[in-house]
Amino acid sequence: MWAGIRYVSLSPNLTTVLFRGFLFGSAAIAILALLPSVANEYVGGGAMVYGTLLGCFGLGAIGGAFLNGRMRETFSNEWIVRGACLTFALACVGLGFSRDPLLSHVLLIPAGASWVLSLSLFNVSIQLSTPRWVVGRALALYQTATFGGMALGSWVWGSVADISEPQWALVGASVVLVLCAAVGLR
Numbered sequence: 086m087w088a089g090i091r092y093v094s095l096s097p098n099l100t101t102v103l104f105r106g107f108l109f110g111s112a113a114i115a116i117l118a119l120l121p122s123v124a125n126e127y128v129g130g131g132a133m134v135y136g137t138l139l140g141c142f143g144l145g146a147i148g149g150a151f152l153n154g155r156m157r158e159t160f161s162n163e164w165i166v167r168g169a170c171l172t173f174a175l176a177c178v179g180l181g182f183s184r185d186p187l188l189s190h191v192l193l194i195p196a197g198a199s200w201v202l203s204l205s206l207f208n209v210s211i212q213l214s215t216p217r218w219v220v221g222r223a224l225a226l227y228q229t230a231t232f233g234g235m236a237l238g239s240w241v242w243g244s245v246a247d248i249s250e251p252q253w254a255l256v257g258a259s260v261v262l263v264l265c266a267a268v269g270l271r
Contacts, residue, residue, distance in 0.1 A: 089222020098214055099223060101268065103230040105166070106207045108265040110234030113173055113203070115242040115258035116142070116180060116196055122251045128186045141190045145197025152198065153205060162206045163269050169199035169206075170266035174259035181255035204231065 093099045120142075124135035156165050176196035183189045207227065215223040238258070245254040 086222060086225075089219050089226060092215075092219045093223055093226050096214075099211065101271075102207055102210045102214075103227055105265055105268055106204075106227055106231040107234035108261060108268065109170065109173075109203050109207070110231040111238030111241070112177075112258040112261035112265065113196075113200060114235040114238040115255055116173075116177060116193070118239040118242055119246055119251045119254055122246060123180060123189065123255075126251065127184055128189050129184075130186065134186065138190060138193055141193040142197040142200075145194035145199075146201045147197075148194065149198030149201035150205075153202060156202070157206075162210060166203050166206050167266045167269045169203040170262045170269075172196070173199040173203070174262035174266075177255040177259040177262065181252035181259075207231070 093103065117139075120138055121135055124130050124138055128134055128138070160168075172195050176192045176199070179192045180189055180196075183192060208224070211223050211227045212220055242254040242258055245257055
């Protein structure tokens with residue numbers, strides 16, 4: 086494991102992907118972490134509405150998986166990730182301020198697609214830019230960074246929602262997603 090940590094720490098491109106995975110995971114998880122509150126407080130529904138909102142996110146994720154190949158033929162991975170971060174940020178803000186059930190459902194479709202596009206392209210970037218002898222360890226570090234970001238983000242955005250309101254936590258997450266897109270400009 087130390088060989089993998091040493092290799093990744095000495096590879097600026099890999100550390101950037103790990104950092105972006107952490108940023109994306111910590112911010113994008115806000116929608117999934119706060120979706121029960123959004124369904125209950127803003128959209129005015131219960132478990133059924135929560136389920137359909139989550140279903141729309143999943144439908145978008147399936148669509149994103151199908152679009153992945155075609156988008157990679159047309160755009161660079163960086164453009165796709167940057168667009169996915171910004172699309173997810175817009176979905177966060179829209180969901181935070183939407184009180185319309187239909188609009189809230191529609192906003193979750195591109196969020197789900199952006200989720201799959203970003204995470205799969207980060208994963209592919211790690212695999213393609215790492216030699217075979219250390220690729221498993223690099224992927225383990227990527228997964229740790231991304232899912233560690235999701236765990237931390239769930240706690241942070243839940244705490245922000247407790248202190249203020251879920252809509253402001255979603256706005257805060259969108260700011261981090263814009264930062265994640267900006268990191269790709271460097």
